[in-house]
Amino acid sequence: MRLVSFNVNSIRKRMPHLKRFLDRHSPDVVFLQELKCKTEEFPALDLAGTGYKAHVVGQHGGRNGVAVVAKIPFTVVAEALPGEEADAHARYVEIETGGIHLAGLYLPNGNSGGAEGYQYKLRWMDRLRGVAKAHLDNFTPFAMLGDFNVCPTDADLAPGALPPTDALVRPETRAAFRAITNLGFTDALRALNPGAAPYTYWDYGANFEVNRGLRIDHALLSAELAERLTGAFVDVAARAEEQPSDHAPVVFDLA
DNA sequence: ATGGCTACAGCATGTAGA
Numbered sequence: 001m002r003l004v005s006f007n008v009n010s011i012r013k014r015m016p017h018l019k020r021f022l023d024r025h026s027p028d029v030v031f032l033q034e035l036k037c038k039t040e041e042f043p044a045l046d047l048a049g050t051g052y053k054a055h056v057v058g059q060h061g062g063r064n065g066v067a068v069v070a071k072i073p074f075t076v077v078a079e080a081l082p083g084e085e086a087d088a089h090a091r092y093v094e095i096e097t098g099g100i101h102l103a104g105l106y107l108p109n110g111n112s113g114g115a116e117g118y119q120y121k122l123r124w125m126d127r128l129r130g131v132a133k134a135h136l137d138n139f140t141p142f143a144m145l146g147d148f149n150v151c152p153t154d155a156d157l158a159p160g161a162l163p164p165t166d167a168l169v170r171p172e173t174r175a176a177f178r179a180i181t182n183l184g185f186t187d188a189l190r191a192l193n194p195g196a197a198p199y200t201y202w203d204y205g206a207n208f209e210v211n212r213g214l215r216i217d218h219a220l221l222s223a224e225l226a227e228r229l230t231g232a233f234v235d236v237a238a239r240a241e242e243q244p245s246d247h248a249p250v251v252f253d254l255a
Numbered sequence: 256a257t258g259g260c261t262a263c264a265g266c267a268t269g270t271a272g273a
Contacts, residue, residue, distance in 0.1 A: 009261075010261085010262060061264080062263040062264060062271095063270090111272080149272095149273070161273090162256085166273070203273065204259095246260085246261075
């Protein structure tokens with residue numbers, strides 16, 4: 001089973017890139033982030049005839065938005081994290097397929113909105129931890145894929161790419177990430193690249209050419225799924241295309 | 256550390272991204 005996380009930075013701009021990616025790598029399930037469109041604005045017709053079906057969780061105002069695109073049957077089990085019911089951010093979608101639960105997520109960046117914006121990020125991470133723990137307590141095979149907006153360690157960003165005060169690298173951010181992984185999840189890309197895992201994001205400008213990037217798009221696997229992990233790679237070719245997203249797709253293979 | 260990008264809303268710049 002081939003799983004993917006891909007922050008497209010506007011699906012209306014990036015649908016051609018997505019279709020080329022699907023042709024290149026034939027994934028079973030793709031989780032998209034930063035759709036930047038309403039649910040009804042998702043260009044679903046472009047997937048007609050590809051064998052892929054989309055379930056979209058869009059948002060008004062041109063921000064956020066997540067979706068799952070899959071060629072295998074699935075059931076949507078959640079379109080938001082529990083808690084903060086008034087939460088209008090479209091950042092989470094969870095599906096069930098073959099007894100496995102898969103979550104696609106777009107974690108808050110945390111650099112905007114001042115102290116409150118950062119606290120929202122930390123609360124969101126704690127809510128995610130609660131969902132992850134519940135699945136482990138129920139012995140449900142579970143994977144979380146998405147744009148976590150967290151560089152877990154200093155090895156996960158190019159030197160000087162971010163100031164130490166950035167919300168992606170602050171100690172509290174990394175501690176909240178570890179509070180999730182320490183429940184018993186495997187950081188899949190890191191597990192297969194113990195020395196230096198590849199970056200998944202390069203800011204627009206001259207950063208990609210000199211590999212000044214960040215590793216912020218992750219797949220966290222419960223033990224059952226980690227035992228099935230056979231491969232993972234960053235589709236760097238996608239980032240080298242014309243008018244690319246600033247993120248590259250990240251591919252994970254499970255036996 | 257940003258905005259030197261890019262995208263969006265909406266029509267001028269402001270906000271957000273990371």
